Amino acid sequence: MQAYWETDKTKRQQEASKILADLPEWFCLPESTKVYIDNTKQFDTLFIEFDYEVVGFLSIKKTAQQTAEIDCMGVLKSAHRKGVGHQLIEEALQWCRENHLLFLQVKTLADTHPDSYYKNTRAFYHKNGFIDVEIFPELWGSENPCLQLIRCV
Numbered sequence: 312m313q314a315y316w317e318t319d320k321t322k323r324q325q326e327a328s329k330i331l332a333d334l335p336e337w338f339c340l341p342e343s344t345k346v347y348i349d350n351t352k353q354f355d356t357l358f359i360e361f362d363y364e365v366v367g368f369l370s371i372k373k374t375a376q377q378t379a380e381i382d383c384m385g386v387l388k389s390a391h392r393k394g395v396g397h398q399l400i401e402e403a404l405q406w407c408r409e410n411h412l413l414f415l416q417v418k419t420l421a422d423t424h425p426d427s428y429y430k431n432t433r434a435f436y437h438k439n440g441f442i443d444v445e446i447f448p449e450l451w452g453s454e455n456p457c458l459q460l461i462r463c464v
Contacts, residue, residue: 312395313360314402323351326358326365330385336428338385347383354382357402359395366390369399371406374416378461379407381417400439407464414461421446421458436460 317323327348331338338344351370359367367386374380381403386395407415417436420429423446441460450457 312366312398314398315358315360316406317356317358320352323356323368323370324348327351327356327368327370327383327385330365330368330387331383333387334385337432350382355406357399357406359386359390359398361390361393361395367395367399369403371403371415373410373412377411377413379403379410379412379415381415384417396435397439404464413464415441415464416444416459416461417441418450418457418459421448421456423448423456424454433458433460 317326331344331347338347347370350372351368354370354372356368356370358365367384367390369384370382371379372382384396384399386399404415407413419432419436420426422430422433437460440462442462444459444461447457447459
């Protein structure tokens with residue numbers, strides 16, 4: 312697997328769009344998916360290639376003097392459980408260290424929502440050292456409670 316930070320904003324959008332289209336269980340709302348894709352133009356975006364195919368990405372933004380947030384992360388279904396997500400997190404942590412940040416945070420659907428796909432997402436983040444910080448019941452609307460997770464860099 313090869314990780315790289317893409318500088319071409321058009322390529323960022325194209326690759327992110329391809330990956331998110333493969334993940335309708337997580338990215339089923341066209342308007343929010345479009346925002347994630349558009350955000351790759353303004354946020355640093357990391358990609359992972361395997362056998363010359365882009366299989367995952369992570370976009371990251373600085374949110375405070377010592378904190379960054381994963382804006383969006385996606386891995387093609389065919390590459391799930393092959394270490395791609397873990398490598399994306401490790402590369403993001405390295406980016407944080409290089410930018411003198413202390414914390415990396417992410418938001419996802421809280422466990423007060425019964426979605427089984429997001430249960431796996433939360434387990435992934437926990438396995439990668441993130442801890443729950445707070446549930447925001449209304450941030451994304453009452454039907455989509457938001458969980459904030461964080462980890463030290």
